[in-house]
Every structure is written in structure tokens, then in C-alpha cells.
Amino acid sequence: MISIQFDKLQFWQFSNLSKCNEINHFVSGRKGGCSTGELGGLNLSFKVNDSELNVIQNRKLLSAAMNVAENHIVFPEQTHSDRVAVLRSLDDADALVNTDALVTNLKGVCIAVMSADCVPILLYDKKNMAVGAVHAGWRGTVSKILDKTIEAMEKEFGTKASDLIAGIGPSISPEIYEVGHEVIDAAENAFGNISSMVNKREGKTFFNLWEANKFQLKSRQLNPDNIEIAGICTYQNADEFFSARKSQNKAGRFGAGIVINPR
Numbered sequence: 001m002i003s004i005q006f007d008k009l010q011f012w013q014f015s016n017l018s019k020c021n022e023i024n025h026f027v028s029g030r031k032g033g034c035s036t037g038e039l040g041g042l043n044l045s046f047k048v049n050d051s052e053l054n055v056i057q058n059r060k061l062l063s064a065a066m067n068v069a070e071n072h073i074v075f076p077e078q079t080h081s082d083r084v085a086v087l088r089s090l091d092d093a094d095a096l097v098n099t100d101a102l103v104t105n106l107k108g109v110c111i112a113v114m115s116a117d118c119v120p121i122l123l124y125d126k127k128n129m130a131v132g133a134v135h136a137g138w139r140g141t142v143s144k145i146l147d148k149t150i151e152a153m154e155k156e157f158g159t160k161a162s163d164l165i166a167g168i169g170p171s172i173s174p175e176i177y178e179v180g181h182e183v184i185d186a187a188e189n190a191f192g193n194i195s196s197m198v199n200k201r202e203g204k205t206f207f208n209l210w211e212a213n214k215f216q217l218k219s220r221q222l223n224p225d226n227i228e229i230a231g232i233c234t235y236q237n238a239d240e241f242f243s244a245r246k247s248q249n250k251a252g253r254f255g256a257g258i259v260i261n262p263r
Contacts, residue, residue: 001027001170001230006065008032009042010240014167016228017124017258023131024066024110025122025258027169027230029240033058035252043242043252044075045114050252066110068259073110075255076102078135080118082143084152087111101134101149105157105260112257116242117234119209120169120256121146123153130157131258138179141209142186147216161220166227169256170241173233174199174208183207191215 001012009032017025033042035054042058043050063070074087076099085096087104096102102111105128113120113135123132132149134140153159174197184205187194197208197215210229217227234241242251 001228001232007061009061009065011065012170012230012232014122014169014228014230016165016226017122017167020124020126020165021261022126022129023124023258023260025167025256026062026066027120027256028062028254030242030252030254031240033061038247038250039252041252042254044255045253048252049250062255063110066257066259068108068110072108072259073112073257074102075112075114076100076135078114080137080139082140082145082148084145084149086152086156100136100140101132101145101152103130103132103149103153103156105130107260108262110257110259112255114253114255115169115171115234116244116247116251116253117172119171119213121149121213122167122169122256122258123149124165124258125153125157125159125163126165127163128157128159129260130159131260133256133258136209136213138183138186138207138209141212142183142190144190144216146213147220150216150220161217161222164217164220164222164226166217166222168210168213168227168229170230170232170234170237171209172235172243172245173231174206174210176233176235176245177207177209178204179207180205187212
């Protein structure tokens, strides 16, 4: 990933997606913005202990950075589900409850997800000019929400995996993400052999969310050269990104979004 600065805001971009002039995208950090304390900086969520005015102002800063209208950045109401919604018009934005992934081919509309340790994933179909934004915690990952997002893009836009470019964003790393047997059992049911996704040390089990989502992309036959993993741990870099686990669930939420530029 590459770091970019917009006024007082620090953003990150995937190297592979940044080469595509037809789109713009972002992964936000926590610096800048007007929230304070554990929410300090650019908290984008109304569902944490932050004032509505702070979040509105933070989203205004984000829309300015992305050069889109304030009501043209669309976040779903995330619940760790496996539901993928197709955004066919801005009128659909009010009905995005229980939704953790969005896809669209609308120009000038930035679809985005929020995170604070879960994996944000951005997709771009360079042939059919369609994009996707995915929020994948362990529940979404083992429910194969990323695979279902690609399936939705295939059905709606005629997307072929060979035309997709994917960025797997900052999240809690496999060195830190200790899990219990319920996660491992669910992962085995979803993926079969998960030896590449699990590490055990000192009697503890650690799960690799990055590898589990990359597995879904590879299963769809994406070109490995088109898959970029940020490799940035939110827990270990909690000064740059929000981390729910590091803050004992007091953190704000950063975002990841993608937009097809108007012509």
C-alpha cells in the first residue's frame, strides 16, 4: 500500500488499484477529523460512543478528499452478515440494513465499508466498470462473503474473475488474532484444509484472515498478480488505525471505499 495525504487526513491506497485511472479509492486512518479520545480523529461510525456532529463532519472531510458529494458516499449497516447488496441507485442507500458488502456500477458514487480489526476488501472489474466493497470479520470470512460478492458481480454485471483487481486491507494480523475452537470449526467447514490459515504456538491458536480471503479469490481463479494484501496489522498499528481488540471495543471505525470516476 501507499500512504497519501489530503489536508490533515492520512489515507492509504492499494498499489494495484491506484494504477487504474477510471476509479478512485481509499483506506482511511484515524488521524485528522474531529473525534477525540479512543475515537480520536476520523471516526466514521454513528454506532460508537461519538457525537453525531463529529461523525457528520468527519464524513464531510472524507467526501471532500474523495471529490464526491456528501450523500454520494454510501455505507451499509454492517452486522457481520454474509449479505451482499447491489446499489442500482442512490435511492437504495436507505435500505442497506444487515449488509456487509456492496457492489455497483454507478459512476460518482463511493461505496464503502467500516472496520476496526475486520478485513476491508475492495474489488474492481476493469472490463465491465463495476466495483465492490466488502467487510469480512471471521463470521463473514467463513460465510464466504467475498466469494458471494464476486458471485453478485458476475450475476449483475457479467464480471469475470480474470478481470478483477482486489485489495485486502489492514486488519488484525495472523500473529495477533487468537481465536477459539468455534472459529476453527467454522473455517474447516467452510474451506476444508485450513493448515495455511492457522498457526499454533504456546497452546494458542491464531487465524489468518488475510489468507482465508485470499483463498476465496484464488478459488475464483483470480490472477495472483491482481491480488494485493496490505499486510498492515490494525492491532499493532493502533496509532494509525482503529482496533477494537486493542481498545477493548472502545475504538472508532475507519473506512475503505471505491468509486468509479464520472467521465
